[in-house]
Amino acid sequence: MSLQHLTIPRGPIELAADLHVPADPTTPGPAVVLSTPGSSVKEQIGANYASRLAAHGIVALVFDPAHQGRSGGEPRDLEDPYRRGEDISYAIDTLATVPGIDPDRIGVLGICAGGGYAVHTARTDHRIKAVGVVVPSNIGTSFRSFQPDGPAAALDALAAARLAENRTGELGRERWLPDTPAEADDLGVTDVDTMKAIRYYRTERGKSEYSTNRRLSRSDSLILGYDAFHLVEELLTQPLQVVLAGRKGTTGSYEAGMQLWKRAPNPVDLMVVERAGHYEMYDEPEYVDAAVDRLADFYTNHL
Numbered sequence: 001m002s003l004q005h006l007t008i009p010r011g012p013i014e015l016a017a018d019l020h021v022p023a024d025p026t027t028p029g030p031a032v033v034l035s036t037p038g039s040s041v042k043e044q045i046g047a048n049y050a051s052r053l054a055a056h057g058i059v060a061l062v063f064d065p066a067h068q069g070r071s072g073g074e075p076r077d078l079e080d081p082y083r084r085g086e087d088i089s090y091a092i093d094t095l096a097t098v099p100g101i102d103p104d105r106i107g108v109l110g111i112c113a114g115g116g117y118a119v120h121t122a123r124t125d126h127r128i129k130a131v132g133v134v135v136p137s138n139i140g141t142s143f144r145s146f147q148p149d150g151p152a153a154a155l156d157a158l159a160a161a162r163l164a165e166n167r168t169g170e171l172g173r174e175r176w177l178p179d180t181p182a183e184a185d186d187l188g189v190t191d192v193d194t195m196k197a198i199r200y201y202r203t204e205r206g207k208s209e210y211s212t213n214r215r216l217s218r219s220d221s222l223i224l225g226y227d228a229f230h231l232v233e234e235l236l237t238q239p240l241q242v243v244l245a246g247r248k249g250t251t252g253s254y255e256a257g258m259q260l261w262k263r264a265p266n267p268v269d270l271m272v273v274e275r276a277g278h279y280e281m282y283d284e285p286e287y288v289d290a291a292v293d294r295l296a297d298f299y300t301n302h303l
Contacts, residue, residue, distance in 0.1 A: 001054040008063060008087075008094045013072030015087060017063035018042055019098070020054035028102035030303035031059040032132075033091045035114035035121075037282075038079055038139060039176040039201065041069035041210045045111055045282045049134070049292060053109075056296035058303075060109075061095050063087065069210045075171055077212055079219040081139060081226040084114075085121040092127050105129060105303040109295065112253065112278070113139040116228030119260060123235035130302040132241040132295050135253040135278045136260060140226035142252050151224045158221045165218070172217035177201055179213060193249040196279040206283060229256075232263045239268045241298040243291045245281050246274040253278050269298055 001023055008015035032053055036046040046062035053060040065087050067073035067080075088108060096103035107130035110118025115136025122128040147154040165171055177198050178184040184198050200206040201213065242261045248254040261267050271294050276287040 001051060006061070006094065008090050010066060010072075010087065010090045013066060015063045015066060015072070015090065016042070016070035017061055017091065017094070018047065018050070020047075020050040020060045020062070022054045022057045022059065024057075025059060025100055026057065027100035028105075029057075029059065029100060030105035030107065030299060031061065031095055031098075031101045032107045032109050032299060032303075033088055033095060034060060034062040035084070035088055035108060035110035035118040036062065036065075037112035037114050037137075039211060039213060039215065041208050043208050044201075044206055044211065048283050048288055049109060049111065049295075052288065052292040053296060053299075056292065056300075058296060058299055059098075059101060061091055063091055064210070067216075068212075075216055077173055077214045077216045077219075079215050080222050081117060081120070081228070082222065084117045088118065088121045089125050092125065096127070103127070107132065107299050107303050109134070110136060111282075112251075113137045115253075116140075116256070119232065119236060120228045120230070122238055123231060126237070128238060130239045130241075130299055131236070132243070132298060133257065133260065134243040134291055134295075135245050135251070135281045136242070136257050137251065137253050138228040138256045138259075139223055140228060141256065143220065143223045145252070147224075155221060155224055158217070158224075162218055162221075173214040174217055174220070176213050176215055191250055193251050193278060196277060200279050200282055229260060229263060232260065233265060236264050237266055239266050239298070239302040240264045241269050241271070241295060242267070243271045243273065243281070243294065245276040245278050245287075246272050247277040249277050251278040268302065269294065
């Protein structure tokens with residue numbers, strides 16, 4: 001396998017991307033664009049899946065979202081679900097021009113929140129011919145469920161905070177996670193899945209210098225109003241592969257994945273990886289290898 005660094009033009013900015021190419025690619029051949037979890041950068045979960053897809057003979061493109069990682073875009077740390085979807089379409093614009101790629105054989109693979117972004121994009125960008133998701137999250141549903149006083153009250157608070165930002169000129173930021181396991185202990189974090197996320201993102205296991213662990217506060221208004229699966233029944237006509245972790249936990253990805261599976265017009269294959277939790281599906285070789293074996297078969301058959 002070889003790794004090629006690309007830039008993806010996105011209006012006035014560029015996205016930083018890595019193209020994982022098989023050692024002996026079929027040309028013109030299929031390719032898959034990866035949509036990664038919220039807060040992650042291309043060297044993390046996306047690379048784990050892209051490199052394995054390339055080992056199966058499928059070209060895979062993974063990129064940093066706009067406003068994050070090594071991609072351009074101001075203000076930094078923006079997590080805009082709609083722009084995240086547009087990023088995928090811009091990635092396809094570039095991928096379709098790469099020599100050796102068949103533009104009629106491009107799929108998408110989304111992981112965690114990236115799974116929701118991939119589905120939302122594929123509904124209306126039918127250049128995407130096959131859709132795979134791993135532990136998919138509908139980030140809007142998740143964020144709405146986290147609000148102790150309800151999402152409408154949260155939006156009121158965010159509106160007041162944005163007015164204050166306009167007065168001071170200082171943009172607020174939220175942490176996705178405590179910055180260290182020790183800090184999580186000090187805060188009294190006991191949820192198993194939250195601790196698993198911290199041990200992936202905030203330790204040497206998966207930490208990246210290009211991931212800030214910060215989210216622009218005004219992102220949350222956009223996320224709270226977002227539904228990744230809106231109009232799926234009418235618009236998501238592509239073949240769908242769903243991969244879920246067998247241990248449900250508290251992330252909501254099992255429930256979101258099952259809802260997507262039941263609502264999609266063209267579900268092809270549902271895989272539940274027994275014993276795995278959500279975050280084990282990020283980098284544990286036993287589980288990632290099993291998922292990619294299944295995904296590679298899916299893309300081979302449907303691209």
